[in-house]
Amino acid sequence: MPETSRHHQVVVIGGGNGGISVAARLRREGVADLALIDPNDDHFYKPLFSHVAGGTARASITVRPQRDVIPKGVRWIQDAVTSIDPDARALTLQGGDRVTYDHVIVCPGIQQDWDRVPGLVDALATPSVASNYRFDLAAKASLLLRDVKGGTVVFTQPPGDASCAGAAQKPMYQACDYWRAIGVLDRIRVVMVVPTSTVFGIPAIDQELERKIAEYGIELHTRSELLDVDAAAGVVVIGGPGGAERISYDVLHVEPPQSAPDWLAESTLADAADEGGFVEVDTATLRHPRYPNVWALGDAAATSNSKCGGALRKQTYVLAKNLVAVLGGKAPTSRYDGYGVCPMTVSRSTVVWAEFDAEGELDPTIPFWKTMYRESRLSWIFDRRVLPWVYWNLILTGRV
Numbered sequence: 001m002p003e004t005s006r007h008h009q010v011v012v013i014g015g016g017n018g019g020i021s022v023a024a025r026l027r028r029e030g031v032a033d034l035a036l037i038d039p040n041d042d043h044f045y046k047p048l049f050s051h052v053a054g055g056t057a058r059a060s061i062t063v064r065p066q067r068d069v070i071p072k073g074v075r076w077i078q079d080a081v082t083s084i085d086p087d088a089r090a091l092t093l094q095g096g097d098r099v100t101y102d103h104v105i106v107c108p109g110i111q112q113d114w115d116r117v118p119g120l121v122d123a124l125a126t127p128s129v130a131s132n133y134r135f136d137l138a139a140k141a142s143l144l145l146r147d148v149k150g151g152t153v154v155f156t157q158p159p160g161d162a163s164c165a166g167a168a169q170k171p172m173y174q175a176c177d178y179w180r181a182i183g184v185l186d187r188i189r190v191v192m193v194v195p196t197s198t199v200f201g202i203p204a205i206d207q208e209l210e211r212k213i214a215e216y217g218i219e220l221h222t223r224s225e226l227l228d229v230d231a232a233a234g235v236v237v238i239g240g241p242g243g244a245e246r247i248s249y250d251v252l253h254v255e256p257p258q259s260a261p262d263w264l265a266e267s268t269l270a271d272a273a274d275e276g277g278f279v280e281v282d283t284a285t286l287r288h289p290r291y292p293n294v295w296a297l298g299d300a301a302a303t304s305n306s307k308c309g310g311a312l313r314k315q316t317y318v319l320a321k322n323l324v325a326v327l328g329g330k331a332p333t334s335r336y337d338g339y340g341v342c343p344m345t346v347s348r349s350t351v352v353w354a355e356f357d358a359e360g361e362l363d364p365t366i367p368f369w370k371t372m373y374r375e376s377r378l379s380w381i382f383d384r385r386v387l388p389w390v391y392w393n394l395i396l397t398g399r400v
């Protein structure tokens with residue numbers, strides 16, 4: 001028997017970028033009975049983790065108490081969902097409670113699978129391994145990269161689905177810029193491991209990044225991934241179809257393999273034909289094709305775009321409009337176009353602003369500014385200074 005059972009008109013699973021923003025939009029649209037389930041005390045602005053690791057932001061500015069960002073009028077259930085029964089319109093929580101809903105919005109993000117690389121979990125506890133993908137490890141990365149004066153530094157990006165996959169590269173470019181400024185870059189072998197055949201996958205962006213890679217003297221390994229970490233020996237094995245290679249490292253910076261949360265992948269919300277396990281949605285309306293009272297967005301949804309916060313700005317708008325239409329007995333007519341963005345920080349003062357559509361074509365927000373993707377100081381100011389303010393004050397409050 002469940003501990004308690006309660007019902008809400010709309011339930012949001014996950015209070016991250018997507019969950020808080022869509023809940024705020026729904027409150028603005030007048031939805032009154034709204035609950036949000038999230039176990040965590042803290043809310044993070046993850047794009048700044050890269051700046052923390054790269055030495056251009058303090059960790060403390062990336063986090064705020066979750067209670068401060070939950071929109072007024074939204075009931076916060078501080079627990080984790082462990083299963084969903086979409087036929088019964090019911091959720092089971094870790095604490096044993098049961099929650100039923102008229103509509104549910106599924107956005108618990110992506111799962112970080114650190115244990116998928118043998119030796120990685122143990123390696124994270126050693127002084128020379130860090131990552132910009134976790135709050136504590138980003139702060140650790142910042143100090144580690146700052147103190148390198150020579151030797152080998154390896155950065156890795158995993159294959160498969162990932163949240164802002166290219167973010168693994170950002171602290172690397174920033175660190176190279178710093179090492180060059182203090183005169184030690186020539187003494188450091190910088191290795192970048194990417195699973196793709198080019199560094200980013202969009203020709204114009206590749207060109208910009210390849211120029212920086214040549215400028216910093218980075219050794220780029222394409223079609224490769226981190227296969228094993230032997231932290232005691234300070235050795236990684238990287239490789240791909242071409243074979244495996246052992247590299248001794250002084251510092252290792254890892255982006256973890258990622259996947260759909262296990263409980264979601266095991267549910268009937270995922271498309272059985274899609275191995276990814278993410279929530280199946282109509283990629284335009286963000287409504288589930290088989291369960292009309294299930295909606296999904298953000299990193300947990302099987303949308304066609306790359307997984308990023310920039311996409312959520314549009315997705316939350318579309319989903320809120322469509323859900324309100326359905327609650328009012330109308331058809332959902334708002335459509336998400338597949339927009340995605342990944343601002344690639346390529347120095348401590350410049351960014352390559354990569355905006356693209358679902359087909360991987362450049363998709364600039366300012367249509368007449370065709371060269372907006374090129375390395376620029378203005379993009380850095382926008383990414384580092386303007387966007388964090390926009391996030392806390394306008395995005396999380398459902399205003400944009």
Ligand SMILES: Cc1cc2nc3c(=O)[nH]c(=O)nc-3n(C[C@H](O)[C@H](O)[C@H](O)COP(=O)(O)OP(=O)(O)OC[C@H]3O[C@@H](n4cnc5c(N)ncnc54)[C@H](O)[C@@H]3O)c2cc1C
Pocket residue numbers: 013014015016017018019037038039040046047048049050079080081082107108109110132133134163164167261297298299300307308309310311312341342343
């Ligand atoms: C290092 C890094 C850098 C990034 N840089 C950029 C960038 O520069 N630009 C950009 O656009 N995007 C960037 N992103 C991606 C962006 O942060 C994500 O796409 C975005 O946060 C996804 O939002 P979400 O709501 O889907 O998931 P999240 O923001 O991850 O939120 C998920 C929430 O669900 C909660 N949750 C998890 N499991 C459960 C459960 N079982 N029950 C209830 N709640 C649960 C979690 O506590 C969390 O609060 C970056 C990501 C990372 C990691």
